[in-house]
Amino acid sequence: MNSAPSTFVSRFLQSRIVWPLAGLALLLLFNFVFDRSFFELSTRDGNLYGPMVSVIRLSVKVMLLATGMTLVIATGGVDLSVGSVMAVVGALVAFLAEKYHVGFPGLLAVALGASLVVGVFNGALVSYVGIQPIVATLIVMVLGRGVALNITGGMPVPIEDTGVLYLGRGFIAGVPVQIPLLLTVFAIAALACRKTAIGLFVEAVGDNETASRLSGVNARGIKLLVYLFSASCAALAALVSIGDVGRVEPDRLGQMLELDAITAVVVGGTVLTGGRFTLLGSIIGALLIQTLTTTLTRQGMPSDVSPVPKALVILIVCLLQSQKLRSQLVRLFTSSKTHAS
Amino acid sequence: MKHTATTSSLRWTAFAILAAAITTFTGCDKKSDTQSANSQGGGKKLTVGFSQVGAESDWRVAETKSIKDEAAKRGVELKFNDAEGKVENQLTAIRSFIAQGVDAIILAPKVETGWEPVLKEAKAAKIPVILVDRGISVSDDSLFATLIASDFVAEGKLAAEWLAKKTGGKAKIIELEGSPGAAPAIDRKKGFAAGIAAFPEMKIIAAQSGDFETGKGKEVTETLLQQHGKDVTAIYAHNDNMALGAIEAIKAAGKKPGQDIIVLSIDGVKSAFQAMVKGELNCTVECNPLLGPAAFDAVEKALKGDKLDKKTIVQDRVFDQSSAAAELPNRKY
Numbered sequence: 001m002n003s004a005p006s007t008f009v010s011r012f013l014q015s016r017i018v019w020p021l022a023g024l025a026l027l028l029l030f031n032f033v034f035d036r037s038f039f040e041l042s043t044r045d046g047n048l049y050g051p052m053v054s055v056i057r058l059s060v061k062v063m064l065l066a067t068g069m070t071l072v073i074a075t076g077g078v079d080l081s082v083g084s085v086m087a088v089v090g091a092l093v094a095f096l097a098e099k100y101h102v103g104f105p106g107l108l109a110v111a112l113g114a115s116l117v118v119g120v121f122n123g124a125l126v127s128y129v130g131i132q133p134i135v136a137t138l139i140v141m142v143l144g145r146g147v148a149l150n151i152t153g154g155m156p157v158p159i160e161d162t163g164v165l166y167l168g169r170g171f172i173a174g175v176p177v178q179i180p181l182l183l184t185v186f187a188i189a190a191l192a193c194r195k196t197a198i199g200l201f202v203e204a205v206g207d208n209e210t211a212s213r214l215s216g217v218n219a220r221g222i223k224l225l226v227y228l229f230s231a232s233c234a235a236l237a238a239l240v241s242i243g244d245v246g247r248v249e250p251d252r253l254g255q256m257l258e259l260d261a262i263t264a265v266v267v268g269g270t271v272l273t274g275g276r277f278t279l280l281g282s283i284i285g286a287l288l289i290q291t292l293t294t295t296l297t298r299q300g301m302p303s304d305v306s307p308v309p310k311a312l313v314i315l316i317v318c319l320l321q322s323q324k325l326r327s328q329l330v331r332l333f334t335s336s337k338t339h340a341s
Numbered sequence: 342m343k344h345t346a347t348t349s350s351l352r353w354t355a356f357a358i359l360a361a362a363i364t365t366f367t368g369c370d371k372k373s374d375t376q377s378a379n380s381q382g383g384g385k386k387l388t389v390g391f392s393q394v395g396a397e398s399d400w401r402v403a404e405t406k407s408i409k410d411e412a413a414k415r416g417v418e419l420k421f422n423d424a425e426g427k428v429e430n431q432l433t434a435i436r437s438f439i440a441q442g443v444d445a446i447i448l449a450p451k452v453e454t455g456w457e458p459v460l461k462e463a464k465a466a467k468i469p470v471i472l473v474d475r476g477i478s479v480s481d482d483s484l485f486a487t488l489i490a491s492d493f494v495a496e497g498k499l500a501a502e503w504l505a506k507k508t509g510g511k512a513k514i515i516e517l518e519g520s521p522g523a524a525p526a527i528d529r530k531k532g533f534a535a536g537i538a539a540f541p542e543m544k545i546i547a548a549q550s551g552d553f554e555t556g557k558g559k560e561v562t563e564t565l566l567q568q569h570g571k572d573v574t575a576i577y578a579h580n581d582n583m584a585l586g587a588i589e590a591i592k593a594a595g596k597k598p599g600q601d602i603i604v605l606s607i608d609g610v611k612s613a614f615q616a617m618v619k620g621e622l623n624c625t626v627e628c629n630p631l632l633g634p635a636a637f638d639a640v641e642k643a644l645k646g647d648k649l650d651k652k653t654i655v656q657d658r659v660f661d662q663s664s665a666a667a668e669l670p671n672r673k674y
Contacts, residue, residue: 037568044595051567058560145425154396154405156555156582158612169593245556246589249582251396251425252554297564303550304521 010330016269017281019320023267023313024288027295035298047171051294059290060178064237065261066268066282067189068230073265075223076206076274077126077133079230082261084144085118086238086254091148093164093239094157094248104163111235118144119231123224141258148250156249159242168243178240182283185233190279202226206274264289267317288317388418389640390438391447395426397553398582399610401449403674404474404630408447411633417640428452435459439466445640446470448485452522453478460484469643473632475524476652487649489635491628491657493528494535496607499626499659501536501543504575504605507623510540512603515565516548517558517578517587525628526550529579529607546572551583558586566594578606581613581625588621599623599662609660611672617665624661630674 031038041050065082072079089111096102096110118140125136159165170177193199204212205219213219234254242248266272267288268281292313296306319325389412396402405421412419420438424430428451438446439462446468450456456477463470464484472488479485504512516533519526530548537543547565551558558578566573576591578584584606591598598604598621606613609627616622635653642649660668 040567049567049594051564054563054567058563149396149423154402156399156402156612241556245559245586247555247585249397249555252556255426294564297549297561298568300547300549302521302548303518 010334016276016278016321017284019317020267020269020281020284020288022320023317024284024291027288027291031295031298035295038295038298043174046174048174048176051298053176055290055294056287057176057178058294059286060182061237061241062257062260062264062286062289063182063283064185064233064240065230065257066264066286067186067279068226068233069258069261069265070268070270070277070279070282071189071193071202071226072133072230073262073270073272074202074206074274074277075226076209077223077226078137078262078272079122079227080134080137080258081118081122081140081144082230082234082237083254083256083258084141084148085115085231085234086241086257087148087250088118088144088151089114089235089238090242090248090253091151091157091250093161094159094242095151097159097161097164098157104161107161107164108239111239112232115231115235116228119228120224122231123227126227127220127223145251148253152248152250154250156247159246159248164239164243165246166243167239168241168245178244181236181240185236186279186283189229193279198222198225203275203277206277260286260289263314266321267314269321288313386416386418387445387640387644388420388441388443389445389447389637390420390422390434390441390443391449392422392424392431392434392438393449394424394431394451396423397426398580398608399612399674400580400608400628400630403610404449404632406674407631407633408473408636409633411637415637417637424451426451428455432459435463439463439468442466443468444644447473447636447640449473450475450477450524451520453524453527454522457481457484469640471636471639471643473636474630477524482651486643487639487651487653489632489639489653489655491655493525493628494532496626496628496657497529497532497534498536499532499657500529500577500605500607500624501533503624503626503659503661504577504603505537505540505543507603508543508575511542512537512544512575513569513572514543514545514575514577515562515569515573515587516545517551517561517576517583518548519550519553519579519583521550523553525607526553526579533577545577551578551586553580553582555582555586555589558583559590560586562587562590563593566590570594570596573602575603575605578604581606581608581610581622584622584625585612585616588616609658609672610674611669614660614665614669614672617660617662618669620662622662624659627658627660629655629657 038051041048069079092114093107093111097107122137122140125131126133167177172180201217201222204217205222209219264285265282268278268285270277270281292310296309391408393405394401409419420443422434424434431451435446436459446463448470450472457479460470469486472485474490476488476490518530546569549561551561576587578587584604587604588598591602596602603623605624607626607628609625613622613625639649
């Protein structure tokens with residue numbers, strides 16, 4: 001009954017990344033029709049500039065957070081602390097650079113070290129103490145913001161370290177340095193998940209923790225690992241973000257970005273209840289959100305109205321991600337196909 | 342799928358309850374640092390609650406410090422709450438001040454609307470509320486004692502007049518707005534629009550919110566410069582932080598801030614003066630944040646039962662590159 005093209009179509013419709021991709025394609029089409037200059041590219045001193053480049057560059061911080069968040073969510077958890085981790089890391093780096101003139105390698109070590117501490121703390125609360133992930137990371141979220149404010153005394157601090165500035169605004173081979181940085185992190189995560197058993201273990205823990213433990217998976221270790229990874233992603237996101245802006249505002253840095261990251265993951269096709277996940281989907285989700293933001297800005301949408309179309313797009317993509325609606329769509333599509341032939 | 346919808350909805354309900362619980366907890370205990378100064382004399386020490394929006398800008402940090410310092414100076418016990426930019430936290434904080442039976446409340450409101458219920462509770466408890474730096478809209482103005490603030494509309498107008506003089510009444514302007522719904526964002530927009538109305542060749546070609554934040558200011562400017570880069574001659578920001586972000590974006594676009602594109606803003610914080618000395622910012626209209634003395638004068642008057650004007654205006658000044666270097670050493674914040 002089923003001809004080859006229709007199985008291909010239904011397989012494609014079943015794939016998780018098709019809907020965020022479709023949303024992205026629609027947005028790009030909209031810009032292509034109404035705002036052609038969106039696709040302009042130019043080079044200055046051999047470096048690539050243009051609205052599309054900016055969109056990718058600006059979405060890197062959420063992409064980094066979303067990469068870590070995807071694995072956490074796949075284990076059935078969630079990490080609300082990433083925004084605050086960014087604030088702590090940003091405040092710490094700015095403070096040490098300004099007060100003690102710590103060099104870039106030192107700052108990098110401090111940033112990753114701080115995220116290590118937070119990651120282990122989160123992971124330990126979740127896997128060894130047994131606190132619900134949402135609660136454990138909520139505690140760290142509140143705590144972290146306070147710590148960040150205390151480090152700088154609440155004051156904004158300028159960033160002058162050339163290494164940090166380079167991470168945020170430098171170019172490598174004509175491309176913003178953030179892009180290869182993201183690709184590296186993504187490649188590490190993807191390789192660890194697909195070429196080793198880690199990905200399988202993460203899914204197993206998220207699907208059924210007890211069963212995975214009984215079959216010999218070190219569920220606690222896996223959880224510790226994903227929270228650790230999520231916090232390190234947040235540290236990198238902080239460096240990229242403060243290097244870009246050139247200033248740390250501890251009250252604002254990373255605020256609400258945990259929600260952007262969760263949105264990117266959900267829009268990308270990973271379900272909040274854990275289990276199967278797609279790293280690529282989360283990256284596309286983050287790109288979709290930033291493309292939408294930039295499009296609305298360019299269209300001159302008043303700032304008090306723009307959350308509405310944003311919410312609508314996210315709602316539509318999430319609806320399309322729903323298993324039920326999707327299978328209905330597939331049925332509709334295949335049945336109309338058979339009628340036609 | 343193993344997990345059913347019920348499990349996940351349960352999880353989210355649990356989250357909502359816990360979030361609420363923790364916010365309340367934060368509102369009254371964790372983040373409130375009680376500043377107790379040595380009380381002089383044997384009289385009953387005044388207790389005043391201060392609900393601050395957050396610490397998102399140098400300006401706000403200076404305002405907080407001014408109020409804390411003045412409280413310490415007068416021997417007032419200050420219960421301070423930083424709402425981290427969230428209105429819900431401010432409502433929680435005010436309710437907890439009322440529950441703790443403070444003598445007066447100082448409130449720096451994040452937005453204009455939605456204060457009626459909580460202010461009615463304060464009025465019922467006979468606690469006077471002094472508003473600082475931003476106004477609110479309520480149907481019954483007996484709900485607060487007075488508002489101590491700069492006139493934001495006048496600030497916007499001063500900025501427009503300076504720009505008109507500088508450009509000979511010809512400019513294509515990008516406007517970086519503050520947080521949607523915030524009084525300074527609304528009024529600084531209104532004042533600026535009124536100021537340029539007399540000059541038909543001064544036009545706002547794009548207006549977007551940068552949320553009073555350096556990072557957002559840079560992001561929005563980067564996007565808008567790609568679109569209007571050839572036309573734009575001036576950027577007007579509702580606060581200094583966004584202007585600092587805009588300066589970074591102009592530099593990244595390969596132009597000279599302060600020369601190729603005029604940048605002007607409002608607030609007059611120290612880093613804005615530093616930017617003016619460097620020649621990157623052209624003008625800032627001062628909005629004085631040192632409201633502590635005036636706020637506690639009002640608290641004392643209100644408690645004595647004196648009649649207060651509904652608005653106490655603080656005078657603002659305009660600074661540009663010619664006066665920046667001389668003023669910089671005087672900047673405390």
